[in-house]
Structure formats: C-alpha cells, structure tokens
Amino acid sequence: MNRFRHGLAVGQVNLDGEGFQDSVSINSSWQHVGGNGWYQSLSAAYTLISYDTNTGATNSLRDVNQLLFTAGLTKIAGQRTHSLNLYHADEDPENPTLGSHNGRRFTGFAHNLLYRLNAQHAPFLRASIQDVEHDSKHPVFFDTVRSDDNKSLTAGWFWQAKRGLTITAEASYTDNKSDIQLFDYSRFRYQAGFRYQF
Secondary structure, three states: OEEEEEEEEEEEEEEOOEEEEEEEEEEEEEEEEOOOOEEEEEEEEEEEEEEOOOOOHHHHHHOEEEEEEEEEEEEEEOOEEEEEEEEEEEEEEOOOOOOHHHOEEEEEEEEEEEEOOOOOEEEEEEEEEEEEEEEEEOOOOOOOEEEEEEEEEEEEEEEEEEOOEEEEEEEEEEEEEEOOHHHOEEEEEEEEEEEEOO
C-alpha cells in the first residue's frame, strides 16, 4: 500500500525573547507500507528561510531557499518504532552576490526511537550526524571555505491531544565542530509545537 501526503509548515525561532528566524515550507512525501511492520519513505521539502533585520539590515544576506530530500526506513515492533533517515539539502542564498558564503550543502543520517505508552502519549529519542559544506570562501576568513561536522541528541514527547492535533515538546543538545574555530559551539535547545492534520 502507498500513502501520499502534502503539507505546509510555518516556523519562527526566537533567541532571548527576540525574533531571529522565520520559515515557510511546502512538503510532499510518499510512504510504502510493507510486511512485518516495515515502511519505506521518500520526501521533499522546499523552504524559504529569512532572518530578522531589526538588529541590522545585512541580516537579510543570510536568507536562503532550501531544498531538502529524505529517504527513510522504519520498523514498528510492538510499542517501539525505529526509524533510519538519510537526507541531503541544498541551501541557495537569496542574494547570490553578497551572500554567496551563506549557501551550503549538507548531508546527514539520523536514528529515531519512539515508544508508544498509549494512544495519546509517545516519548522519543533521536541521534543524528551531519556534514556541512559551504559554497564559497568566508568573507572574513578569506582563505577558508567553511566545513562543519555536527552531532545532535534529542529527547522529546508527542501528545495526541485530540483527533488530528498533535502537540510536541523536545530538548536537544548539539555539538558543532568547524574548520573555522569561531564557529565551534555546543548548545541546548528547547522547543514546543503542534501539528494539525485535516
């Protein structure tokens, strides 16, 4: 059996209570239901990502258009669901002249484990690794085309509040290593959201 889904997503990221990033995305996915709890999937998403310019007009040089492709394999065994995903994305800057160094390509691999406590609640864990290659030399570090290695671990919870409405809360830790030391970082992130299907 094959399933097709199409969606629209709107997102906003705030840092220290201030606007930082907005995004709008359209996406489509295909899923094949196999035997013994096996599922295969393919998906594509096109996202417009823009940065807040209240702290400086040049923030708009970071605006990009992202095209993301994902291939997935899922196994459902009782209350546990294991998912493996391989993904690749191209991010092209909206200003290819002054913002060319913000264009990048990244490839990653993620493993998800979800445990269904009951029909309404499901905690989950996710681990991922990602390789990021930027398109051109950094404007400050002239001789370097930035390259990053990123590792992330996330714990979260899905709550099926009512039919069609899912509320999500999660906390994640990310460690990023870059060939430009200034961009090395580790951080905790907390977020909540909801999804409504109709």
